[in-house]
Amino acid sequence: MSGGMVKQTIQIYARVKPLGRRQQAGIYSVGEDEKSASNLEILVPRDLAEGFVNNKRESYRFKFQKIFDQEAKQEAVFESIAKPVAECALAGYNGTIFAYGQTGSGKTFTITGGAERYSDRGIIPRTLSYIFQQLEKDSSNVYTTHVSYLEIYNECGYDLLDPRHEASRLEDLPKVTIMEDPDQNIHLKNLSLLQASNEEEALNLLFLGDTNRMIAEVRIKLTGINFTLDHLS
Structure with a gap:
């Protein structure tokens, strides 16, 4: 085909897999920002064992072109x-x-x-x-x-x-x-x-x-x- 090559940035999508029978449900939420990008926030609760200070990060947020939830x-x-x-x-x-x-x-x-x-x-x-x-x-x-x-x-x-x-x-x-x-x-x-x-x-x-x-x-x-x-x- 004649003409210049079409160059497009890589489009990144995320798909959340449905739970298996013995899998524990993860804590996450899906939202959109002002630029119509999809946000996926994953919460990983800290292990609050007695006498143990855990400063591990609890919230992780990622941006994608679109996020497909478990029902997609x-x-x-x-x-x-x-x-x-x-x-x-x-x-x-x-x-x-x-x-x-x-x-x-x-x-x-x-x-x-x-x-x-x-x-x-x-x-x-x-x-x-x-x-x-x-x-x-x-x-x-x-x-x-x-x-x-x-x-x-x-x-x-x-x-x-x-x-x-x-x-x-x-x-x-x-x-x-x-x-x-x-x-x-x-x-x-x-x-x-x-x-x-x-x-x-x-x-x-x-x-x-x-x-x-x-x-x-x-x-x-x-x-x-x-x-x-x-x-x-």
């Missing part, structure tokens, strides 16, 4: 966060969404979704559906869409759509390396690019990548999706 639905998260990024991708600009948090904080549910209900599907399947719907409406261009699935673990990149996954251990597969060309374009060496002609094919690749994804009990993961769209006039 997957559709609302998609509409606020992912749909604008998908629209930019359709206009010719790359976009990235990633979820950050410790193990068990709900990243996979937000990004990929839950398997129990159709309404629990997350950002990636909803975005794939939205993109293919928009492409079908555009009869003036011919589009090709490709899917890659990369895992970064211990500072190494692994291609989760490598067909040799079933026969090889993750460590034995070719490492995906990041390279930069003279024009400062980023290339991922050894990362497969598989064509997906429709939503079903894209979702099948997502399922295949999820199946191949290595699961470790204790680690902080970065889970995300990066959109790059090529179209032929």
